[in-house]
Amino acid sequence: MLVRKLVGLAALAGALSVLGNAAFTQASYPSAPIRVIIPLAPGGAIDVMVRALGRAFEQRNPYGFVVESRAGANTIIAANACKAAPPDGSTICLLSRSSVSINPALYKNLSYDPIKDFESITNLAFAHQVLILNKNVPVTDFKELVAYSKQNPAKLNFGSFGVGGDTHLVVEWLKHETGAKMTHIPYKGASDAMLAFKSGDIQLIYLIIGNPDIARQINEGEVKGLLVPGASRNPLVPHVPSFAESGLSPDQSAFETWFGMFAPKGTPPEIVRKLNAELSAIVKNPDFADQYLISKGFEPVGDSSEAFAKFIVEDQKKGKLLVDISGAKLEQ
DSSP: OHHHHHHHHHHHHHHHHHHHHHHHHHHHOOSSOEEEEESSOTTSHHHHHHHHHHHHHHHHSSOOEEEEEOOOGGGHHHHHHHHHSOSSSSEEEEEEHIIIIIHHHHBTTOSOOTTTSEEEEEEEEEEOEEEEEOTTSSOSSHHHHHHHHHHOTTSOEEEESSTTSHHHHHHHHHHHHHOOOOEEEEOSSHHHHHHHHHHTSOSEEEEETTSTTHHHHHHTTSSEEEEBSSSSOOTTSTTSOBTGGGTSOOOGGGTOEEEEEEEETTOOHHHHHHHHHHHHHHHHOHHHIIIIIGGGTEEEOOOOHHHHHHHHHHHHHHHHHHHHHHTOOBOO
16 A cells, blocks of 8 residues: 555656646746748748747747748758757747648658648748739730730740749649640749849749738839739739639638748647747737738738647648649659
8 A cells, every 4th residue: 555655646746747847848948049940031021020020029038039041942941950950949940831731742752741740839820922913014904914825825934932832833723724824934032033023034923912012013013913812802902803803713721821830849848838829929919910910911820739730731632732733743
């Protein structure tokens, strides 16, 4: 009997110790700046958003973020760097729909598994996007563009930030739905693609509205805004018709990218909970959301880790559909 009591007391002490350590870890975390790996180059809409998020995080905690750009290879470089980081909360990463829902269907032998290699923290935001056209192309709307492309199949090129990203796949879906004729030209990143657009090497590009100066250029007529995904127009570019207005699918969730926070697999649950609570509170804060998200073309989310994980499972089905329609398959 005494032995059983001692064993029971030891087990209880062990359980209390674990709970105590978890509480201590969560309360004292972070004890240093957190490295946040992002899959895009500095200066774009995502980089600006994450740095603002880091400043807001530091206002609530002893330390903020050190943002590390690991751009390239359809976000694979950043995902692999995050996967290889110590699972102790010192490194987290922002990954996109391309990283999580598209790459598994696009690459035959992907070097990471979005489900098995990462802990889902929270979906930060959806990014509203727009299809823009060089103003020298003699059409006024998307329907005219489709007709023009069929009559002049060699005159239209659309650019992307790389084969298999949403900037590529959504336009391939538009071609599939309408019979539009245009040639895809992939670039290494947003800056190269935008230079090609300005020089006239490409005539169309699908990108995040929040990229610097895009909304202004559309609203002032420097470029033509053709389409925004979904059933309704976007208030940042109110003169641009929606997919639904143009006779296309109104299901916005199938065509808009999102950006979420992840940690390497094995990161302690109490740290994931702490990060979820802090990041969700920040993106849901009306002042932060208005200044750094909504006004930049983002829709704040800030869901629970569990809800985010369930969302990913469903979104991967939509990502696979876009890949299958495009016919793109890549070797890593």
